[in-house]
Amino acid sequence: MAKLTLADLRKMREEKQKAMDMRDSSNKDVQVVVGMGTCGIAAGAKETFTALIDTLTEKGLTNVLVRQTGCMGLCHSEPTVEVVVPGMPTVIYGHVDAATAKDIVDRHIVGHELIEGKILDKPSVDIIKEA
Amino acid sequence: MAYESYVLVCGGTACCSSGGEKIVEAFARELESAGLKDKVQVVTTGCLGFCEQGPIVKILPQGTFYVQVKVDDVKEIVAEHLVKGRVVQRLCYDPEQAKKLVAEANIPFYQKQYRIVLRNCGVIDPEKIEDYIARDGYKAIEKVLFEMTPEQVVDEMLKSGLRGRGGAGFPTGMKWKFAQQQPKGQKYMVCNADEGDPGAYMDRSTLEGDPHSILEAMTIAGYAIGASKGFIYIRAEYPLAIHRLQVAIQQAHELGLLGDDILGSGFSFDIELRFGAGAFVCGEETALLQSIEGNRGMPKPRPPFPAVKGLWGRPTVINNVETLANVPVIINKGADWFSRIGTATTKGTKVFALTGKVNNSGLIEVPMGTTLREIIFDIGGGIRGGHKFKAAQTGGPSGGIIPEQFLDVPIDYESLAKIGSIMGSGGLIVMDETDCVVDIAKFYLDFTVDESCGKCAPCRIGGRKLLNYLKKITDGRGTEQDIKDMEAICDAMNKASLCGLGQTASNPVRSTLRYFMDEYMEHIRDKKCRSGKCSKLIQYKIDPAKCKGCTMCARKCPAGAISGAVKQPHAIDQAKCVKCGACEATCKFGAISHG
Numbered sequence: 001m002a003k004l005t006l007a008d009l010r011k012m013r014e015e016k017q018k019a020m021d022m023r024d025s026s027n028k029d030v031q032v033v034v035g036m037g038t039c040g041i042a043a044g045a046k047e048t049f050t051a052l053i054d055t056l057t058e059k060g061l062t063n064v065l066v067r068q069t070g071c072m073g074l075c076h077s078e079p080t081v082e083v084v085v086p087g088m089p090t091v092i093y094g095h096v097d098a099a100t101a102k103d104i105v106d107r108h109i110v111g112h113e114l115i116e117g118k119i120l121d122k123p124s125v126d127i128i129k130e131a
Numbered sequence: 132m133a134y135e136s137y138v139l140v141c142g143g144t145a146c147c148s149s150g151g152e153k154i155v156e157a158f159a160r161e162l163e164s165a166g167l168k169d170k171v172q173v174v175t176t177g178c179l180g181f182c183e184q185g186p187i188v189k190i191l192p193q194g195t196f197y198v199q200v201k202v203d204d205v206k207e208i209v210a211e212h213l214v215k216g217r218v219v220q221r222l223c224y225d226p227e228q229a230k231k232l233v234a235e236a237n238i239p240f241y242q243k244q245y246r247i248v249l250r251n252c253g254v255i256d257p258e259k260i261e262d263y264i265a266r267d268g269y270k271a272i273e274k275v276l277f278e279m280t281p282e283q284v285v286d287e288m289l290k291s292g293l294r295g296r297g298g299a300g301f302p303t304g305m306k307w308k309f310a311q312q313q314p315k316g317q318k319y320m321v322c323n324a325d326e327g328d329p330g331a332y333m334d335r336s337t338l339e340g341d342p343h344s345i346l347e348a349m350t351i352a353g354y355a356i357g358a359s360k361g362f363i364y365i366r367a368e369y370p371l372a373i374h375r376l377q378v379a380i381q382q383a384h385e386l387g388l389l390g391d392d393i394l395g396s397g398f399s400f401d402i403e404l405r406f407g408a409g410a411f412v413c414g415e416e417t418a419l420l421q422s423i424e425g426n427r428g429m430p431k432p433r434p435p436f437p438a439v440k441g442l443w444g445r446p447t448v449i450n451n452v453e454t455l456a457n458v459p460v461i462i463n464k465g466a467d468w469f470s471r472i473g474t475a476t477t478k479g480t481k482v483f484a485l486t487g488k489v490n491n492s493g494l495i496e497v498p499m500g501t502t503l504r505e506i507i508f509d510i511g512g513g514i515r516g517g518h519k520f521k522a523a524q525t526g527g528p529s530g531g532i533i534p535e536q537f538l539d540v541p542i543d544y545e546s547l548a549k550i551g552s553i554m555g556s557g558g559l560i561v562m563d564e565t566d567c568v569v570d571i572a573k574f575y576l577d578f579t580v581d582e583s584c585g586k587c588a589p590c591r592i593g594g595r596k597l598l599n600y601l602k603k604i605t606d607g608r609g610t611e612q613d614i615k616d617m618e619a620i621c622d623a624m625n626k627a628s629l630c631g632l633g634q635t636a637s638n639p640v641r642s643t644l645r646y647f648m649d650e651y652m653e654h655i656r657d658k659k660c661r662s663g664k665c666s667k668l669i670q671y672k673i674d675p676a677k678c679k680g681c682t683m684c685a686r687k688c689p690a691g692a693i694s695g696a697v698k699q700p701h702a703i704d705q706a707k708c709v710k711c712g713a714c715e716a717t718c719k720f721g722a723i724s725h726g
Contacts, residue, residue, distance in 0.1 A: 002387075004386045006394050006395065006396075009264070009394060012261070013267070016261050016264055037336050038336075038369070039336070068257075068258070069256055069340065070251075071340050072252070073336075073496075074493050075494060076490070076491045087133075091191075112133045114134075114172055116175055117142060117176070
């Protein structure tokens with residue numbers, strides 16, 4: 001990659017921001033984000049990640065982007081997975097083992113239903129916002 | 132089939148005990164009769180926090196939040212909210228109360244968790260520089276290199292009120308100013324990522340989740356103080372963080388955001404990694420510098436401070452990971468914005484690694500001035516297993532133990548120091564009544580004795596002596612004179628040790644003596660440990676009235692300490708007993724107890 005000038009950097013930021021806002025990178029409208037800090041990996045996030053990819057490949061779902069991120073802060077329920085599907089509320093699942101990962105693809109992404117007992121959501125205390 | 136709405140019912144322990152399950156059933160029933168079974172899905176979730184207001188019900192996609200929901204309320208929620216789309220105001224969280232909280236804390240945008248340091252953690256892909264750039268990454272570099280002089284950068288940091296998050300809380304801007312004022316020439320910028328407190332992992336998570344923010348901040352600091360070279364001193368026990376830093380450094384190099392002539396500005400800065408071998412003392416700045424130079428990590432007396440004479444005798448600024456993660460945001464949003472968050476003396480937020488006997492352990496970031504009660508009970512979801520809160524430990528082995536009466540103290544550097552603890556790096560360990568404070572103090576002393584470098588006598592000898600006294604007390608051989616001796620040793624260590632490790636090593640003992648003297652006295656006078664943690668103080672006893680003489684316990688006892696004839700009450704020989712508890716577990720009549 002060539003070295004950036006100031007103008008290049010600004011252009012890159014703008015383009016990337018747009019891509020992120022649309023939640024769409026190369027025609028992928030569903031995003032699955034796996035928390036892969038040390039805490040997540042220790043709890044089995046790599047198996048979760050593999051299971052997600054395998055199930056998606058098996059189903060032939062090409063519109064789903066699976067990506068990694070750092071610690072989401074919910075260490076009590078690692079591995080954590082955030083699922084963003086258009087037209088559905090964005091939710092965070094906790095304790096996602098390989099079986100739950102398969103459920104997420106089959107039931108949440110394909111079936112548009114939430115999975116019982118595994119939702120951790122965002123901490124509810126965040127309801128206290130700007131005054 | 133596609134659902135239009137979702138009802139989330141909190142399935143955390145606290146909510147379940149206050150009727151969560153019945154609420155799920157009620158929703159299923161009411162939705163069925165309203166004909167919405169196929170439109171609305173009801174799910175039980177993990178703990179949503181906010182347990183004191185439970186049971187909690189949240190309706191998505193609107194995000195409406197209902198508190199203290201009773202089975203009788205379900206019908207109304209279904210009829211009003213889900214059928215007619217009208218929010219049931221009476222069950223919403225009382226906004227008046229929320230406003231009151233805002234007024235008390237005097238923060239314009241109060242929220243229990245507020246993410247500055249962790250802004251990108253759990254959001255971006257840490258191995259993609261584009262993700263970071265899209266979230267205003269490397270924007271602060273632009274501003275600093277092209278619009279600000281080094282003096283203006285330092286002024287901005289001073290004005291922001293940012294203080295060192297490694298624990299001591301020295302104003303970051305002051306550090307930078309000292310280094311900047313040194314004559315021109317080779318200077319160094321060092322990031323301290325030698326996170327060693329037991330139970331603390333904020334810096335690891337930050338580096339793993341958002342490595343570029345640290346690179347950007349170090350470059351800004353380098354520009355401000357006139358350094359062209361930076362080192363990140365990171366423990367070798369953090370392989371993932373190291374890997375992500377290496378990837379980040381390489382990507383920044385490729386794009387010309389590190390290296391020669393950054394973005395064509397004429398300013399050059401480069402960063403190298405240095406690995407620590409896990410010595411706790413190397414988190415102390417002078418020892419850390421020794422280690423980077425390739426020497427044995429041992430502290431040196433200050434002054435001269437590193438900002439004057441540091442790495443290879445050159446002016447060096449050392450900042451902690453969390454401190455640095457704040458820097459780009461302060462530059463982007465301005466010092467005024469930053470200094471509005473927090474308390475009078477301590478600005479901004481603090482990241483805590485919340486662990487121990489708490490339901491939702493995890494990585495949290497709260498504005499300074501938040502109380503322990505809010506952290507432990509609102510965010511942490513209360514004490515695990517329905518136990519009672521006993522104390523919280525902040526600051527790791529250098530910190531203190533905070534008892535229940537200070538749960539409502541707003542946290543900042545000064546308030547914690549006043550109650551005998553320290554902010555420390557951000558480990559926050561919660562204890563319940565099954566923990567023994569003497570045992571905890573012993574644990575921390577054991578750690579610091581192990582990690583003391585041995586250079587100065589107060590720390591080397593004092594720590595060992597303190598630990599011996601604590602062992603004596605937990606073994607049931609303590610005397611009241613021991614307490615007096617311990618207090619004297621604590622005082623000497625605190626005043627005479629060379630570095631922060633020794634000066635603060637006695638804090639766990641001092642604070643437990645201050646707040647839990649009665650428990651020490653129980654160990655000494657009554658030879659009793661109320662939590663049952665100190666195994667040498669436990670006594671197993673057989674109640675002769677309940678013992679049927681079945682001989683089960685005598686056969687199970689591995690030490691042959693139980694004797695007695697068949698069908699006659701048995702007895703335990705305390706001298707032989709090894710306190711394994713096998714007898715109590717095996718007795719069918721509940722005749723054996725311990726205390």
